[in-house]
Amino acid sequence: MKRTIQAAESASVYMLAVCVGSVFSLFLSLALSRVSAGFDGMSVYSWVAYALMQVAFLGTVLVFGHFRKWDFKQVLRLKKPLNWWQLALTPLIAIAAVLAFLPLANLWSAFLNVIGYRGAGASMPYYSNAGVYILSLLLMAALPAVGEELLMRGAVFSGLSTKNVWFGVLISALLFSLMHANPLQTVHQFGLGVVLALTVALTGSVFAACLVHFFNNFISITVTAYLPEVDVWYVRLGAYNWLTGAASTLLGIFLLIALFYALYRLGEGKRSSKVVGRIDYDSFSIYSVDESKKSNPCADFFNFFASLFTKSGLKRVTSELTRRNGIQLVNSKAFLESMGQDIPAGKLLLGVWIAIGLMGVYWLYAFIVGLI
Numbered sequence: 493m494k495r496t497i498q499a500a501e502s503a504s505v506y507m508l509a510v511c512v513g514s515v516f517s518l519f520l521s522l523a524l525s526r527v528s529a530g531f532d533g534m535s536v537y538s539w540v541a542y543a544l545m546q547v548a549f550l551g552t553v554l555v556f557g558h559f560r561k562w563d564f565k566q567v568l569r570l571k572k573p574l575n576w577w578q579l580a581l582t583p584l585i586a587i588a589a590v591l592a593f594l595p596l597a598n599l600w601s602a603f604l605n606v607i608g609y610r611g612a613g614a615s616m617p618y619y620s621n622a623g624v625y626i627l628s629l630l631l632m633a634a635l636p637a638v639g640e641e642l643l644m645r646g647a648v649f650s651g652l653s654t655k656n657v658w659f660g661v662l663i664s665a666l667l668f669s670l671m672h673a674n675p676l677q678t679v680h681q682f683g684l685g686v687v688l689a690l691t692v693a694l695t696g697s698v699f700a701a702c703l704v705h706f707f708n709n710f711i712s713i714t715v716t717a718y719l720p721e722v723d724v725w726y727v728r729l730g731a732y733n734w735l736t737g738a739a740s741t742l743l744g745i746f747l748l749i750a751l752f753y754a755l756y757r758l759g760e761g762k763r764s765s766k767v768v769g770r771i772d773y774d775s776f777s778i779y780s781v782d783e784s785k786k787s788n789p790c791a792d793f794f795n796f797f798a799s800l801f802t803k804s805g806l807k808r809v810t811s812e813l814t815r816r817n818g819i820q821l822v823n824s825k826a827f828l829e830s831m832g833q834d835i836p837a838g839k840l841l842l843g844v845w846i847a848i849g850l851m852g853v854y855w856l857y858a859f860i861v862g863l864i
Contacts (some may be wrong), residue, residue: 493563496820500843502651505556507847509643510671510854513548517541533618542631546639553647568646569698577758580805584698585691585751586707592744593683595737600679604862611862613676619717628717637702644668644685645692645701653693654822655841657813661689663844670851673858684708687748693817694755749800753793756816 524537531539557564565571604611618622644664653660665685669678688701715722799805814821 493568494561495563495566496654497560497562497567497647497651499651499655499824499841501560502648503843503847505647505651505672506643506667507850508556509552509669510851512552513545516544516548520544528788531617532620532624534615538615539631540737543635544766546635549639549643553643556649558581563753567650568642568651568783569692569696570646572696574695575758576695578695578700578755579703581751581755581758582691582703583707584750585687585704585712585755588689588747589684589704589708589750590711590744591740592748593680593741595733595741596683596816597677597680598733598737602667604675607612607863608755609675609859614674625713628713629710633706633713636709640652640668641688641698641702641705644671645688646698649689649692650819653817653819656821657693657810657817657819660817660819661686661693661849664689667847669852670848670855673855675855675859675862678855690752690813691755693813694752696816696818700755713731749797753796754832756812757789759816767826772821 520540520716521537524535524540527536529536553568554564557567616629619625619628644667649660649664651660652663653846665682665688666690668685669681672681674677674681681695684705690698691704693696694700796805799808
């Protein structure tokens with residue numbers, strides 16, 4: 493069974509899943525072309541399409557992986573369980589992501605409005621009763637958290653991170669945002685994609701990303717259904733939006749860093765000794781430990797935060813992310829040279845660039861339609 497997939501293979505399953513989802517949507521629209529009835533402010537097509545798209549994603553991953561002989565537990569990150577402390581951090585990570593990226597998404601939305609973009613956002617019901625709210629949580633929060641995460645942070649991120657972990661994080665987030673083809677949501681979806689990929693890299697488990705994704709959607713649905721006053725408060729801020737938005741983004745990013753650090757520490761198990769030295773190599777690190785010194789989590793975090801502004805600190809972060817991610821860098825230049833293979837990186841990643849190009853055209857079409 494295949495335990496590691498190539499970047500080109502992850503691009504293939506991604507494009508196939510998008511195509512299957514599009515075909516399903518086309519047949520659904522044809523089947524319901526004469527159905528004009530709706531439910532709680534949304535068309536029947538919109539309700540069914542939410543579920544059908546996730547079925548398409550999940551089915552594509554399972555069928556593709558079966559024929560390619562994947563070890564599903566390894567490739568899709570289904571093997572490693574989370575501890576209770578890590579589980580408790582997932583809703584906090586979702587809240588921090590909203591604080592960090594919602595102001596940027598609003599700024600992007602304002603820009604689109606200035607240039608005349610009039611495209612619609614995601615379809616949402618009226619939430620006239622609790623039953624509609626619960627149904628929305630199932631179709632718009634729970635199902636996407638499973639279907640999209642097994643595709644994007646399971647299959648796609650696993651393959652892309654064989655190049656390097658940051659390539660996997662950023663390109664999977666880009667493909668995630670382009671896949672939705674909704675220009676109004678692009679900025680938030682890209683930021684969320686980065687957060688979800690880092691969550692998987694730090695925990696080695698797609699279950700953590702599923703939970704963060706669910707809580708992100710849960711917050712959006714709950715605020716829309718029961719706290720519409722939030723939009724009113726936002727409008728009343730007027731010229732002060734830029735100030736509160738900047739503060740929210742900075743606070744959200746700081747909280748994300750703190751929560752990711754906590755996620756990392758909690759995944760390392762108990763550590764009572766203080767690390768006083770470290771040597772980094774391409775694929776491993778050597779630590780020196782002073783048994784007489786106890787580790788102080790708060791002091792360690794602020795030392796870590798300060799190190800993010802140094803070249804050596806960023807190198808250590810990359811090294812630890814690579815180690816915790818647990819994906820062999822079979823598409824990296826160093827690995828190929830060690831195996832005596834002289835294959836241009838562009839050739840190995842050709843499928844990835846094609847996927848980005850095609851999905852970029854897909855996104856651009858939606859953007860142009862919103863301008864017309």
